Amino acid sequence: MIAGAGRGPSRYEWPLVTSATGDSASIRLVPLGGLGEIGMNCLAIEQDEGILVVDCGTAFPHDDRGVDVIHPDFQWLLDRADDVVGVFITHGHEDHVGGVPFLLRDLDVPIYASPHALAVIRRRLEEHAVDINDVDLEPILAGQVHEIGPFRVESIRVSHSIVEATAFAIETSAGTVLHTGDFNFDEDPPDGEPTDVERLRELGDSGVALLLSDSTNIDVPVRAGAERNVGGRLQELVASAQHRVFVVMFASNVQRLRMLGEIAQRTQRKICLLGRSLNAQVDIATAVGRLAWPADLKIAAEQARDLPRDRLLILAGGSQAEPTSAAVRLAHGMHQHLAIEPGDAVVFSSRVIPGNEVAVHDLLCSLLRLGARVHTRQSDPDVHTSGHAGRSEQRRMLELVRPRCFVPVHGTLHHLVWHAELARQCGVPVIAVTENGAVLRIDRTGIRPDGTVPHGRVHVAIGGEALDAATLERREELGRSGIAFVSLVVDGSRRLRCGPTVFALGIPAVDSADQRVIAGEVVRALERHRKIGLKDPLLAGEIRRAARRALLGICGYRPPVEVLIQVADP
Ligand SMILES: [Zn+2]
Ligand SMILES: [Zn+2]
Known part of the structure; x- marks a missing residue:
């Protein structure tokens, strides 16, 4: 096997015919x-x-x-x-x-x-x-x-x-x-x-x-089956539903959009599209002649709520429980125009991309709490391929x-x-x-x-x-540990004019008494390192060290600390 750079030898050996040349026929x-x-x-x-x-x-x-x-x-x-x-x-x-x-x-x-x-x-x-x-x-x-x-x-x-x-x-x-x-x-x-x-x-x-x-x-x-099998199962689910049917799907699946258009017509339902990507994908496929829904098949979300519940087929984005998606907003009762009511069917005509399992599971449970009948690949293998x-x-x-x-x-x-x-x-x-x-x-x-x-x-x-690697790393660190800021204003002879002010973001258990403790350590560090010039970054480093040590005693770990020393005019 030829593996990626720097990964060391592999246990797999493929029959590999090596060519000695780098001639123009390669x-x-x-x-x-x-x-x-x-x-x-x-x-x-x-x-x-x-x-x-x-x-x-x-x-x-x-x-x-x-x-x-x-x-x-x-x-x-x-x-x-x-x-x-x-x-x-x-x-x-x-x-x-x-x-x-x-x-x-x-x-x-x-x-x-x-x-x-x-x-x-x-x-x-x-x-x-x-x-x-x-x-x-x-x-x-x-x-x-x-x-x-x-x-x-x-x-x-x-x-x-x-x-x-x-x-x-x-x-x-x-x-x-x-x-x-x-x-x-x-x-x-x-x-x-x-x-x-x-x-x-x-x-x-x-x-x-x-x-x-x-x-x-x-x-x-x-593979689970042909796309038309999925269409057949979706047709059965929509035809047998007494109330609204929501189909949560990948917006780019134009093959399925074609079938859902036919299903809506056969079951005398109007299609309501929820989500920016779905609207965009339907527009694109229509513009290039790959989707030919009748002009009156679609209904805007604003009008959809006035339609009888058994006359509506709603297609929604959010199959991966993306936080701002239509499916998530519906599940939390936060959608601007539509609400899921007991007896509505929600069909996840999609798969869960590895990594999203927990969020999708939470979404399914929220829908069940609203009284929806939820169909997924687990309960109904034919709803997606x-x-x-x-x-x-x-x-x-x-x-x-x-x-x-x-x-x-x-x-x-x-x-x-x-x-x-x-x-x-x-x-x-x-x-x-x-x-x-x-x-x-x-x-x-x-x-x-x-x-x-x-x-x-x-x-x-x-x-x-x-975002460069350092910024990404910083974001990760901030998410993990929060950050504290220490700011102070001193004059040329090191007299404190203002502060030290301590400000903690995302760090647990730092109250005003703790802030005073940290400020005290900062003042002592300033005194201890009189020999280091006020504008020398070493001084900020020493103050940072003192503040982090104090934080260790307060919250049990050393979060990142940013130090800002301003030198006031004499
Ligand atoms: Zn593809
Ligand atoms: Zn691909």
């Missing part, structure tokens, strides 16, 4: 995101005359440090700005397009994507105040071939939970590279566009040098494409290793596992590791500013 695979993690997908393919990027996504934080999104560190691309010929986007999910506005801030490069994914990108660019007229956005359709720099890129339709998802067959000097994007083999998806199995087989027949395939669901032996291939479909992809070399993508090291193991079982001759930053060189004989490149995660704060 390419370099440069993973910048999505390998060794879920989300933030971004992979560069480099050959002599150019660099092509596949996907440019974001990830969401799992902690609470005020981070809005995380995107890949693009420095390696920026250092080679003249060589980057284009960014190809497999589909419009955030983990594939969310990073585009951040990349385009610093790099002038054309973006190739399906009309639907381009519409998602346009909306993101507007939100980031990027002038769309300055950006080269190129639509690509399934079946089309684009010649970009030294590459020839064919777009192949794959089925996924979003519409217009594509795989890319990329002609390179080392042969054909097939990147699956996110895919499944749903034979009858609601948009009527299943994965182009025939084209994948043809490519396999003519020889694929390297397959890069989505590993997300390697732990799922067989994943858009990602399970292991059986990943195997089918390997068997169709029959690549010479295989590198699993999209997943933590666990996902990548097990997907590699599946490829070994399928008889793929050359397999390598790599993580972000660890480069692979591929030629017509095999794969070899080829050094590392700068890579990393850029944390963007709510408000849009990037």
Whole structure:
């Protein structure tokens, strides 16, 4: 196995044919995101005359440090700005397009994507105040071939939970590279566009040098079922409900939005959309002709409450219990326009992303307290299916494409290793596992590791500013321990003019008597260190030490302390 930089030797040894040369018939695979993690997908393919990027996504934080999104560190691309010929986007999910506005801030490069994914990108660019007229956005359709720099890129339709998802067959000097994007083999998806199995087989027949395939669901032996099964179950639930039905879902699941539109019409209900993302996704899918709800199907939330309860189908965001989401506001009786009443059905047509279990569980309990009938995947397995291939479909992809070399993508090291193991079982001759930053060189004989490149995660704060490692660490520390401030004003002969004032934030058990104790220690430290100049940072350091020692006696630990010494005019 070829693992990420600096991780030491692995216990896994893959049959690895090493090629000795770095000749022009080889390419370099440069993973910048999505390998060794879920989300933030971004992979560069480099050959002599150019660099092509596949996907440019974001990830969401799992902690609470005020981070809005995380995107890949693009420095390696920026250092080679003249060589980057284009960014190809497999589909419009955030983990594939969310990073585009951040990349385009610093790099002038054309973006190739399906009309639907381009519409998602346009909306993101507007939100980031990027002038769309300055950006080269190129639509690509399934079946089309684009010649970009030294590459020839064919777009192949794959089925996924979003519409217009594509795989890319990329002609390179080392042969054909097939990147699956996110895919499944749903034979009858609601948009009527299943994965182009025939084209994948043809490519396999003519020889694929390297397959890069989505590993997300390697732990799922067989995907829960087809998207239309979910539609069937949702139809039953809505048709049998006496009252309102709330469906909590991922906003970007356009396949499901299509079916819910049909279900609403069949059950004579109006659809009310709650949540900004859902409204945006419905607008985008409608604008590009992928969602054709009748004009009178939707009803605004303001009017929805006046409709009889059995005439309403409400679609709401918040499947991960995001604090400001519609589902959470409904559960807490805080929604501006609608309230859940006993007997209403709430269907979680979604899965819980690892890390969100506790919050989602609390949300379910709050809904039960309101008297809602709650349906989840646990109680009703057919209310959701994943858009990602399970292991059986990943195997089918390997068997169709029959690549010479295989590198699993999209997943933590666990996902990548097990997907590699599946490829070994399928008889793929050359397999390598790599993580972000660890480069692979591929030629017509095999794969070899080829050094590392700068890579990393850029944390963007709510408000849009990037947070460096020191700031993130500080936020973590402040969240853990609180902070105290000590401020004092002295004159040139060290007489106290004001203070010391002690102010504690987020520190338990510090009352005014404690503040006086701390202030006393500060005054003594000032006396003790008369030899240190008032403006010497060493003095603030000594005062900080004294204050922290006093705090240890009060609250049992040493929180961070900031010291401000002002010297008054004589
Ligand atoms: Zn996706
Ligand atoms: Zn994805």
